[in-house]
Amino acid sequence: MGSLFSFLTAAYYLPRLYFAESPAYLHVKVSPDSKDLARLSLQEYIVAKCPSLLKQFRPAWWLYSGHFQTGYCVIGDFSQIDKVEYDRTLLRTLDGGTIGIDMTPPESERTLSDDTPIVVVLHGLTGGSRESYVRAILAPVCTPVEQGGLGYRGIVVNFRGCAGVPMTSPQLYSAGNTDDIRVAIWHIARRYPRARLVGVGFSLGANVLTRYIAEEGMHCRLAAGCVLACPWDTVMNSERLENHWLHRSVYSKAMAQNLQKLIRRHFTALSGFTDHLTSQAVHDALALKSPTLVQFDDTLTRLTGGPSPPFPFPTARDYYTWARSDTVLPDIRIPLLAISSEDDPIVQLIPVDAGGNGWVALAVTKKGGHLGWFEAGRGFGKVNRWISTPVVEWIRAGCENLVPEQREFKALHMHDGFLKEVGRHDIGCKEVAGGGHVVGVEGEDGLLAGL
Template identity: 65%
Template sequence: MGALVSQVWTARSSRAPRLHFAPDPAKVLVRSPGVTGSEAGEESNEALDEFIAARCPTLCREFSPPWWLFNGHLQTAYAVMGDFSKIDRVEYDRTLLRTLDGGTIGLDATPPINECELPEDTPIVIVLHGLTGGSHESYVRAILAPACTPVEQGGLGYRGIVVNFRGCAGVPLTSPQLYSAGHTDDIRVAVMHIANRYPRARLLGIGFSLGANVLTRYLAEEGTHSRLAAGCAVACPWDCVRNAAGLEDQWLHRTVYAKAMAQNLQRLLARHAEAIAKFPEHPLATILPEVLNNRSMSLTQFDDKVTCIAGGSSPPFPFPSAWDYYAWASSHEILVKIRVPFLALNADDDPIVQVLPIEAGGNPYVAFAVTEKGGHLGWFEKVQSTGEIRRWVRHPILEWLKATGEDLVVKDRQIKSLHIVDGFLKEVGRDDIGCKEVEGGGHVVGVEGEEGLLAGL
C-alpha cells in the first residue's frame, strides 16, 4: 500500500533516514539558495522533494549512534538521564498571556532584549514542548541555541519563542483547564499574539512529542489560513489510540514509560494543588486527591481521570474515557489537511511512538523522515572532532529552518485580521478565543528546569 502513495528515497547507507513523499510532491516557490546581488530576487518553483534535497543534505546522510546507545531504549534513557546543563545555554524573556477562560500560558523569547535587539523581520521559531516540559528542556535548547546564535557566530540569527503550556515550566495555573495533545486554542492565541507583536516576521513552527501533535493539529485545522509558514514535527505520537495501546500492552513499556509519564503529570499537578483547590466545583478538584495518592498510575489511567475532563475547553471536553480522548486528539488522519511545507521526523525504534503514518494521506506538502535509530527525542551521536555526545537531529532541523525561513517564498496566504475587543486580542469573526498580556514573567535561564520532573519526555 505504501508503495502506491509514497515516493521513498533510498540512500546509499542503510543508516540514512528513509524519506517519504507523496507521488506528486507540492511545488513550492523558492529563491535560489545563496544567490546575492542583482539575482537575489529570482524565484522558481521546486517540488518539495527537490527543495529538501538541495537544502537539507543531512537527511541524505548516515546517522550512527554511539555503540553504547545502540537502541531506542538506551537513546530515550539518555535523553532523560543525561546531563545537558553545560551545553546549549539559552536565556529568555518571559511574557504571560491570559486567555478568555482565565488560563495562563507563558511565552519565553530568546535572545533576551538585553543581549541584542533583532530586526522586526527576523524569522521566529515558535516551539511547542513535550508532555511536561518547557523552554528548559535540552531538546528545545539543542535547536534554539544554534538557531538564535548570531550569524557572524555561526548561527541562524533567528528569534525563538517557546510556548509553555498551562502550569508547565513555572507558568501559574489560573484556571481548572489544563492542556492536552489535541487542544489547539492556546497555540492559536499564542501565534496570534506573536504575529501581532512582530507583523513583519516569518513564523516557523516546531513541536516535540505532545507539542508536535498539537502543532500538527493546529496546522491541519488552519489549512490555508495558517500564520505559520512551515512546520516541523519531531517524535509526534500521531495515532494516540494505537500508540497508547502499545504502551499498555507491553510489560516493559507499561511499567517504565507509561508510569514515568504519569508520575511526571502527577508531580506537575501536585505543584498546582492549591491553585486547583480554588475551583472546588470543578471535577478536577474533586478527583485530585485520588490522582495524587495513586502510586502506580499509568499514563492511560491518568488521562482517564484527568486529561479527558480537563485537557481542553467544552465542547468537546469532557470525554467519556481516555480512549475517546485519544481518538479525538490523534493527528494522523488530519495530517492530510496541512497546506504549508511540513517535515515530520520519527525514529523506528522509538519505544513511545510505535505507529507512524508515513503515507500522510498522500499529502503533497508533507515530507516524512524516519531514522532506524534514535529513540524518543534522542538521536544522540558522538561528535568526532570533540568527542561530545550531541543530538544529530539538530542538523536537519536547522537546515529545514534556514530553508523555510530564508529560501521559501510565501505569497497569497489567507490570514484573518486581528483586533482588540475589551482588552483581548482576537481574530475578526471569532469571539470565543483571545488573549492579553498580564503582569509576571521576567528573566528565565533555560538550563534551570523543573526539578523533580523527569526531563526529555
C-alpha cells in the first residue's frame, strides 16, 4: 500500500508536457563536439536534453500552495545567493526612450570570446536584472565552466524606467510592445555577430518575448526561446484576476502598487512632457487610491504603452486583446519551451494545445506559484529554485546541441547615428552615456520584488 501511495504521489508531482499533434523536427548534434547529427522531434529533443522535466517537482512543505510560493518570491531573502554583477549600457531609441542593457560577467571580472553563447533575458512587470528569478538562471549559466557553470554571457534587457533606467520619452513599455527588445537584439547581434543567442522571458517579459519570436518568424535572430509564467491570454487572465476577491485584493493591487511606485520615481521626467497625453495620464494614475492592475492600465498603459499606432487604445481590455500572446503561437519558427504552474495565482489560463504549432512545447507543474518553484534545500528553512535546472538544460542544448535551420537575417546598418535593420526605418537605437556597474543583489527600494 505504501509503495502504491509513493508511486501515486510521485506521479502527481511530475510535470505534464504538452506538444502539438504535428511535430517540428530539429537537427541536433549527437554530442557538443560531434559532427554527427540526429533528427529529433521537439518532444524527443526535450526528453533527451531536458531530463529534469521528466522528474517530479515537489514544493517545500511550508510553501505548498501557489500563494505561499508567490509570496516567498516577494518576502524571501535572496541577497546571499546567486550573486551576479553587470556592466550596463544605455541604448537611446529612435523615439527618445532609453533601454538598459546589463551584461554579465563584467569585463573587469573576466574576458569571454566573441563567439561565447549569450542568454538574452526579459524580466517581469516592474523587475529588472536584480530580480532573484533572473539571477537564479544567470548565476549557473554565466559561472565559469571550471566552477561548474556553462561559462556563457548573459544580457538582461531592462524595460524603460525599470531597474534604475532613466525615463526619457513619454512612451512607456507594455506586455505587447516588441520594438525595444527588437532593437536591443539588433545591438547585441551587431556587437557579437558570431555568438549564438537564446532568449528567456519571465511573466510580462515572457509575453513580450513570445510575441517577438512570433513576429520575427523565420527571421528570428534567436536560436531558441524559453518563457516562464507567461500570461498568454491577457484578456481572460485579467478577468479572472479581477473577478476573484483574493486575487484582485492581493495580486492585482500589488502589481498596480508597484507600477505606481515606478511611475512616481520618474514623475518629474514624465510630467515634463507637457505637450503629450502622458503628462495628464501620469497625474491621473498616481491619483488612484489602491487601484487594481486593470484600473492602472486603463488610466495609463493603454495610452502610452507603445508607439502610435496601435496606441492609444480605447480601453484596457482593447489593449489586452492586442497584447495577448497565445494567438501568435502558430507563427513561431524556433524551438520554444514554456513552463507554467497550475497553481499560479496570477496566470490561470495556459494554452496547452501549443497553438497547434510543433515548434512549441509546454511544461506544466502541479505546484510552483508565480515564478516560484521553490523546493526544500539543504538545511532547515533553506530552499532551491527547481526551475533553474530545466531552464539551464534547455539553454545548454540550444547553444551546444541544436543546429538551427539556415535563416536569412536582414542587414544591420547605421543611419543618422542609429542602428537600424534594412527595411525598418521607424525604429533604431544607439549607445549613450550613463551606464556603469550594477550589483545584482541590490534591490529597488519600495518595490515588491518578484512581480
